[in-house]
Amino acid sequence: MHIRRFQPNEELALFEVYYSAIHLIARNDYSEEQLNAWAPSDLDHELWVNRINGINPFVAEIDGKPVGYADIQQNGYIDHFFVSGHHSRQGIGKALMQVIHSEAKRLNITELTSNVSQTAQPFFERFGFVVVERKKSVIRGVELPNALMRKALRDISFDPTTEDHHRPSQLK
Numbered sequence: 001m002h003i004r005r006f007q008p009n010e011e012l013a014l015f016e017v018y019y020s021a022i023h024l025i026a027r028n029d030y031s032e033e034q035l036n037a038w039a040p041s042d043l044d045h046e047l048w049v050n051r052i053n054g055i056n057p058f059v060a061e062i063d064g065k066p067v068g069y070a071d072i073q074q075n076g077y078i079d080h081f082f083v084s085g086h087h088s089r090q091g092i093g094k095a096l097m098q099v100i101h102s103e104a105k106r107l108n109i110t111e112l113t114s115n116v117s118q119t120a121q122p123f124f125e126r127f128g129f130v131v132v133e134r135k136k137s138v139i140r141g142v143e144l145p146n147a148l149m150r151k152a153l154r155d156i157s158f159d160p161t162t163e164d165h166h167r168p169s170q171l172k
């Protein structure tokens, strides 16, 4: 596996990652109606291309094919974090999380935040994020429960052996 920056013209390949992550993995936590609102198969192409170019994510690839992607914005906000449903639980998310922590360090970012799906909350908790606020986001008219999660980067070195999954989330 290799992680690099997004390249123009691979927006469609990233849509396949996004679509399969949601329809194959998040299906355990959301209804069909919610999944179709979150990742419609006929999502507007121009909207998607602008979105992906706007967030400029890191892309994980295997044999030249994108299998996951995640971004980090200047303020520490993670907008997208998706691993292909055909490649889950193989350490791709962990590798992307490591790159995001390295980039945060390079940019002197002091906290990471993200609006995280119910599906991904245990994964984010695994890397020391805590729930700040439970939300009911509305996408294309359909309500999807998610949560604002945060991780303070006081010690911003990423050490997979000190991931704090015992830290209680604030709302639990």
Ligand SMILES: CC(C)(COP(=O)(O)OP(=O)(O)OC[C@H]1O[C@@H](n2cnc3c(N)ncnc32)[C@H](O)[C@@H]1OP(=O)(O)O)[C@@H](O)C(=O)NCCC(=O)NCCS
Binding pocket: 021, 022, 025, 026, 080, 081, 082, 083, 084, 087, 088, 089, 090, 091, 092, 093, 094, 095, 114, 115, 116, 117, 118, 119, 120, 122, 123, 126
């Ligand atoms: C959440 C997601 C990014 C995880 O990616 P992944 O590549 O499968 O995760 P990894 O294999 O790198 O797992 C890293 C660690 O997190 C744990 N983990 C991953 N998914 C988990 C889950 N759903 N519940 C509990 N632990 C989880 C793994 O067990 C692993 O722990 P370990 O190192 O102790 O073995 C991926 O499943 C996904 O895209 N999900 C659906 C879409 C989604 O909700 N995205 C987030 C939108 S905010």
